[in-house]
Amino acid sequence: MKQELIHQPAASxxxxxxxxxxxxxxxxxxxMANWDYVVALAGNPNTGKSTVFNAITGLRQHTGNWPGKTxxxxxxxxxxxxxxxxxxxxxxxxxxxxxxxxxxxxxxFILFGQPDVTVVVVDATRxxxxxxxxxxxxxxxxxVVICLNLMDEARRHGLIxxxxxxxxxxxxxxxxxxxxSREGLPELLQAIDDVATGRTVCKPYRLRNESxxxxxxxxxxxxxxxxxxxxxPNARWVALRLLDGDERIIEAVRTGxxxxxxxxxxxEAEQDLVLRLEAAS
Amino acid sequence: MSVSASTLRGGPPPSHPPTPEDxxxxxxxxxxxxxxxxxxxxxxxxxxxxxxxxxxxVTRPTDKPRFDLERSIDRIVTHRIWGFPIMVLLFMLxxxxxxxxxxxxxxxxxxxxxxxxxxxxxxxxxxIGVPWWLDGLLIDGMYLATAWVVSVMLPPMAIFFPLFTLxxxxxxxxxxxxxxxxxxKRSGAHGRQALSMMMGFGCNAxxxxxxxxxxxxxxxxxxxxxxxxxxxxxxxPTQILIASIFIxxxxxAYLAGLVSALAVVGIALLGVLLTFLVxxxxxxxxxxxxxxxxxxxxxxxxxxxILQTLYTSLIDxxxxxxxxxVVFAAPAGAVIWLIANVHLGGVTIAEHIIHFLDPVxxxxxxxxxxxxxxxxxxxxxxxxxxxxxxxxxxxxGVNNVGAGAGVMFELDSAAATKELLVAGGWTLLTAVNxxxxxxxxxxxxxxxxxxxxxxxxxxxxxxxxLLPLGLGFAVTFFVAQVWRxxxxx
Numbered sequence: 025m026k027q028e029l030i031h032q033p034a035a036s037x038x039x040x041x042x043x044x045x046x047x048x049x050x051x052x053x054x055x056m057a058n059w060d061y062v063v064a065l066a067g068n069p070n071t072g073k074s075t076v077f078n079a080i081t082g083l084r085q086h087t088g089n090w091p092g093k094t095x096x097x098x099x100x101x102x103x104x105x106x107x108x109x110x111x112x113x114x115x116x117x118x119x120x121x122x123x124x125x126x127x128x129x130x131x132x133f134i135l136f137g138q139p140d141v142t143v144v145v146v147d148a149t150r151x152x153x154x155x156x157x158x159x160x161x162x163x164x165x166x167x168v169v170i171c172l173n174l175m176d177e178a179r180r181h182g183l184i185x186x187x188x189x190x191x192x193x194x195x196x197x198x199x200x201x202x203x204x205s206r207e208g209l210p211e212l213l214q215a216i217d218d219v220a221t222g223r224t225v226c227k228p229y230r231l232r233n234e235s236x237x238x239x240x241x242x243x244x245x246x247x248x249x250x251x252x253x254x255x256x257p258n259a260r261w262v263a264l265r266l267l268d269g270d271e272r273i274i275e276a277v278r279t280g281x282x283x284x285x286x287x288x289x290x291x292e293a294e295q296d297l298v299l300r301l302e303a304a305s
Numbered sequence: 306m307s308v309s310a311s312t313l314r315g316g317p318p319p320s321h322p323p324t325p326e327d328x329x330x331x332x333x334x335x336x337x338x339x340x341x342x343x344x345x346x347x348x349x350x351x352x353x354x355x356x357x358x359x360x361x362x363v364t365r366p367t368d369k370p371r372f373d374l375e376r377s378i379d380r381i382v383t384h385r386i387w388g389f390p391i392m393v394l395l396f397m398l399x400x401x402x403x404x405x406x407x408x409x410x411x412x413x414x415x416x417x418x419x420x421x422x423x424x425x426x427x428x429x430x431x432x433i434g435v436p437w438w439l440d441g442l443l444i445d446g447m448y449l450a451t452a453w454v455v456s457v458m459l460p461p462m463a464i465f466f467p468l469f470t471l472x473x474x475x476x477x478x479x480x481x482x483x484x485x486x487x488x489x490k491r492s493g494a495h496g497r498q499a500l501s502m503m504m505g506f507g508c509n510a511x512x513x514x515x516x517x518x519x520x521x522x523x524x525x526x527x528x529x530x531x532x533x534x535x536x537x538x539x540x541x542p543t544q545i546l547i548a549s550i551f552i553x554x555x556x557x558a559y560l561a562g563l564v565s566a567l568a569v570v571g572i573a574l575l576g577v578l579l580t581f582l583v584x585x586x587x588x589x590x591x592x593x594x595x596x597x598x599x600x601x602x603x604x605x606x607x608x609x610x611i612l613q614t615l616y617t618s619l620i621d622x623x624x625x626x627x628x629x630x631v632v633f634a635a636p637a638g639a640v641i642w643l644i645a646n647v648h649l650g651g652v653t654i655a656e657h658i659i660h661f662l663d664p665v666x667x668x669x670x671x672x673x674x675x676x677x678x679x680x681x682x683x684x685x686x687x688x689x690x691x692x693x694x695x696x697x698x699x700x701x702g703v704n705n706v707g708a709g710a711g712v713m714f715e716l717d718s719a720a721a722t723k724e725l726l727v728a729g730g731w732t733l734l735t736a737v738n739x740x741x742x743x744x745x746x747x748x749x750x751x752x753x754x755x756x757x758x759x760x761x762x763x764x765x766x767x768x769x770x771l772l773p774l775g776l777g778f779a780v781t782f783f784v785a786q787v788w789r790x791x792x793x794x
Contacts, residue, residue: 124520149605151363155355177605184364193358204610229358231350238346241335248323248331266332268344274332277325 059101059110061220064137066130066161067145068154069116072173075203076145077113080213104213112139120160128272134164140220145171148178148185148200162194162228163261169215170198195227230260241267253283375606379480388484393570399468400566404549407460414456423449442642450638451631453691461545462623470618474609478503492581493588495524502580505535509748510755523594529756530769531583533748534576539686543743544569546690550723551736576744633685640681641695655696669778670738670785672730684750689743694722697729734788738781745777
């Protein structure tokens with residue numbers, strides 16, 4: 025499955041280097057002093073996000089068979105292949121349209137925190153509804169790994185979920201897991217590491233079948249956004265949010281906060297490149 | 306904004322390089338063109354894509370199983386009529402197991418901590434010549450209060466919390482929320498309040514934080530203010546203890562456990578009823594407004610992981626609550642010993658306060674000792690009963706049960722506890738009203754602080770603290786008057 029997704033890094037090191045946005049992460053309250061990469065854990069309520077979190081970090085955040093268990097943000101860390109990962113467990117949400125506080129927390133973190141990898145935990149037995157959130161995450165960031173959790177329940181219900189097909193359709197790695205019994209976790213960590221270090225470059229599925237009126241509006245708006253914020257990874261998503269009248273995004277455009285995302289990433293990417301060159305010489 | 310790429314390449318310069326405000330203006334103008342159903346269109350687009358991708362990836366079994374166990378169970382436990390009796394029976398079972406099971410380990414712990422360790426500590430401190438006041442403060446005050454809390458609270462908690470966590474892990478609690486949703490709606494509150502109330506049955510501070518899942522500020526405030534009516538971890542042991550020594554004792558021995566369990570479930574249900582009544586009151590007076598809709602997902606039943614549940618409930622809940630109790634009990638023990646041994650005009654401070662509070666206490670079917678205990682126990686509900694016992698010994702000045710003024714004593718059985726309380730003037734009315742007051746009074750200081758942090762409002766924090774307290778006085782007063790009327794008649 026991974027073979028299809030692994031592309032050699034582009035000639036420019038920027039395409040592959042780990043570049044998290046330190047300033048914004050610190051603003052969001054994440055201490056990145058001792059970490060190389062930051063991983064966000066998103067997903068619908070009650071898909072086992074906290075179980076995945078505990079299994080990866082060895083922490084024991086209370087889990088419950090209970091939608092809405094994690095309201096705030098839990099943080100932990102793990103080391104994989106000598107790289108130090110900080111992992112942030114976001115509140116479980118059905119969407120990222122920021123209609124409630126938990127959705128806003130999750131959305132803001134994925135957008136402004138620019139995690140190196142966003143893991144979307146989806147319930148294999150309720151794939152259709154869970155994909156609603158996954159597709160919205162893919163609109164914002166392309167560094168995504170899908171954790172296809174609760175495979176044991178899917179098997180019990182006689183469902184056959186074709187993870188390779190799903191990976192091909194979504195354009196990002198998909199790892200089937202049973203977090204409760206740690207099944208598939210080594211593969212999940214490998215996939216996270218591959219995306220974080222740029223060994224896997226994702227080509228995420230993007231929604232495209234809009235109505236003529238929306239298509240027309242996007243055609244005018246997207247170039248303007250790209251002109252003001254060059255290098256923004258999700259201009260189409262921003263345009264849609266602006267058309268929808270999303271206050272938080274309007275504010276981010278007005279204050280130029282959106283521009284910080286691209287500039288911060290670029291600056292840090294360059295710095296990282298310099299460091300690597302120095303180390304090599 | 307910097308010079309655009311087209312300018313650098315010598316292309317035609319844009320008539321006016323766009324600014325962020327231009328983008329917003331364009332978006333505003335376009336918003337009129339795309340139609341009012343834009344948001345719905347977006348959602349439908351996402352749904353349609355998700356459905357298509359999911360249908361390509363998932364193969365469903367061709368022959369549906371004839372019997373779907375989960376759905377059948379759900380049909381029973383969320384049944385319009387049977388849902389409630391099943392809920393009551395399940396909780397009865399949990400409390401019955403707790404009450405019946407806690408007796409023996411409780412006796413064992415108190416015989417070790419109070420019967421063996423305490424005299425040994427006293428002997429050691431006597432031999433090395435510790436001054437009497439230090440010996441009293443440390444051993445008679447702090448050690449005994451702590452030991453009491455451990456021996457009284459650890460056994461019921463170690464049984465109750467794992468059972469409760471098992472119910473949670475099984476997926477029963479969301480069904481409970483489902484059953485209650487309709488009543489919440491009729492009370493003008495958000496259905497998700499059922500979930501924050503369930504969290505409140507563990508800890509009210511956690512319950513208050515969990516109201517963040519409620520979007521509307523109005524409904525969230527209702528959920529915060531009424532969360533205190535969900536009986537919390539700190540109060541379950543009080544209910545269980547008082548119910549088993551006073552209420553259970555009314556019934557023949559073989560029914561005692563069942564009757565006590567019934568009493569505790571009754572108090573918990575009263576709390577749920579009060580949640581509805583106060584929510585309805587608030588949503589019709591100060592917090593008027595529309596009821597939001599929401600969807601509650603019933604998760605699949607999951608076979609509970611017994612060992613994991615035991616571990617997390619012991620660490621997260623039992624040890625956590627016990628630690629909290631011990632942390633608050635030790636200084637409270639010191640305070641109690643001090644007010645019991647510092648004299649003002651020949652009478653101890655404690656007695657001054659108790660005599661002052663006694664008329665009010667008696668009016669509401671309690672007594673001055675209990676009211677003082679509730680003042681001392683504001684930081685933690687867990688220590689109410691130990692404090693009441695210490696203060697009772699002090700007021701009675703009995704040395705035959707305990708070891709002296711302000712000193713906790715060896716109570717190796719529930720019967721001895723009851724004997725002491727009866728000697729302190731307790732009747733069945735006192736016990737019933739204590740159970741009621743324990744349910745309906747101000748939240749502990751941690752919860753009050755959490756409410757202040759979550760609402761950011763002194764006014765609503767005061768309402769959340771004083772409304773239940775006032776209600777508690779009203780309810781106990783009413784019960785006491787009716788009780789005395791009937792008893793006198």
